[in-house]
Amino acid sequence: MILLDRKEYFLQLLSEHLLISFGALAITTVIGFLLGVWVFYSAKSRTFILPLVNFLYTIPSIAMFGLLIPLVGIGLKNALIVLLLYGLLPMVRSTYTGLAEVRPDIVEAAKGMGANKYQLFKDIYLPLSLPAILSGLRITTVMLVALTGLAALIGAGGLGQAIFRGLNTMNTPMIVAGSLGVSLMAILSDQWVGVFENRLVRVVSNNASKREKRIVYLNMVVLFVVLFAAAVYTWPSQSNKSNTITVASKPTSEQFILGEIIAQLIENETDIKVIRKFGIGGGTTNIHPAMTNGELDLYVEYTGTGWMNVLNEKLPSNNQVDFTLMQKKYQENYNMKWLGLLGFNNTYALAIPDSLAQKFNINTFSNLANYSNQFDFGAEFDFFERSDAYKGLVKKYNFKFASLHEMDINLRYNAMVEGKVNAIDAFTTDAKIVALNLKVLTDDKNYFPSYEAGIVVREEVLERFPQLENLLTQLNQKITTQKMMQLNYEVEVQKKDPQTVAKLFLQHLKSNLNE
């Protein structure tokens, strides 16, 4: 059972999830309530606050996480802001509606008997609008707990991390465990807020029975104890910044494995504490800015991506990156260092079922072009978007596919199995190439640049931990394309844990070095 095997990991995620969602909930409740009150009293504010919170709510959440990265970076702050912005709508609306629906004759009675503005609000408006506000709070709570599942995309942690890890490493039990965790927490939180309906009105109105009071206070205490426990559990990993290093990874199995290898190597050989921010959504687009502002310390990058996407440089005519030049530019522009190359090239390729390859005798991209009108092509979103991927490829080889399918990067192979597509873009280290018996075609016109992997680290981190450079360069040239494909295969097909795979790899490496 995955939950028991990895108890500590899930407890950590659970604690983070609780802290993020309830932290956001507390802020959202206060701000949403205050805005709701403002909107109720000021007709003028109504004309812009309500449309604004509506608008914020309509921005797709994934986009919102991304949009905030240039402003506040990745991590907790970003997550809290996104959750706040989303939670505002139900909170503001329910507060405003609750207040506006208090019966006018009741308000008139209280006013007519001499309640001043404050007394009117405290004794009449507030208790009478509480049921509506609490039902808004219930919606907000469920929404925020669920939405916190996406916080892992920007490295803020939480149960979503298990889901994304599962998705990216094709580990179904992991996806199920993460999803069930989120659902269960949402249901429990909903029940928890439900306890206050009816009862809180009475406590506020000073006519609750002793039992009702006890239930309300007890529930508050339970929440605080749970949150406190979560905080105590989460905190050690966040504290003592001076002796920690934050290792990031993109959301792929390969990157999880490499991230683990680096993290474990550092943990085994030094007393530096490693914070793992693995599976950051959007990959380089989000990791590089976070490296620049110091939130992340190191990660594995690919030469082609570094040259074209980070440095924004054009490739020379032979399509090969000048590694020395790139190293220099990284140092000059970003104070980051490439520690060398790990030894494998994970470049783009096209793959088709081996059976079709034999039938039509297709070995190269050019061969495929001759039959391309018989192939349905599927690839991830950025493959179609990036100028160096699909658009240029079609120009170079004159592909005319029967149909095109855009999908999540993890679903390409599923689409292949299901027969929706019969040609996909693949990476040369993909485990599924072996598993699904695919033929990787040769890029005979050298269209794709090389994507050789290497560790990128901030120079400031190397100054702080001088032992790091020698330690990590031990990995250089130790992972061949074949080796990487095998490690990926162990995780994706044999369902081994990236941690275990990394551990075994390091054990082998160490014994080989010692020989």
Add this chain to the structure above:
Amino acid sequence: MSSSVIIRFTDVSFSYGAKSVLNNISCTVEKGEFICLTGRSGCGKSTLLRLINGLITQDGGEIEIIGKNSIQWEMYQLRRKMGYVLQEGALFPHLTAYQNMCYCLKLNKYDEAYCRRRIQELLPLVDLDEEVLDKFPDALSGGQRQRVGILRAIAHQPEIVLMDEPFSALDAETRANLQDLVKKIHKKFLTTFVMVTHDTAEAQILATRIIHMDAGKIVSSI
């Protein structure tokens, strides 16, 4: 000026936007009177009542209440010297009958012990049992609700009690009982009452003076 005048309207006008509701109304109410304002709906009688407790403000003219010009009053202070009874009592649904009864007392900063005593003292007067005290308004009958509403309006010994169609939603028998009750209270405390009603028979029973209105003007005052 006679010292027994408690409300004096001088040339008071009021309009909702372009629609004129009251035209140059002048009248006085003496301490201890029971005034019934009658007239068809839309004649301005409820508007007149709301001008007395300042829920609305006149466009022109002057209003003098309890010895001061209305503009000199801090409105909520003035209202605390009055009782206010609306249709069906307009009880606060989230408060128990007892808490409703104490509402004006608490606004006037009486302590809990005094409230307890005062309510106990008044319960027999409005013909309610102690067992209603812990009930919420939705568990009371229409008549009981209005009795709670009346008790709430007189508990703090107000100088004026304002009532806006207090019995219109009740059945004939309950209405008759409550009319007796209000009459009894007026006799006992000699508080000034101003009550809006469309029911002339009710006005005949209760009022010491009936002010009849039509189209924003006082037609008769007998």
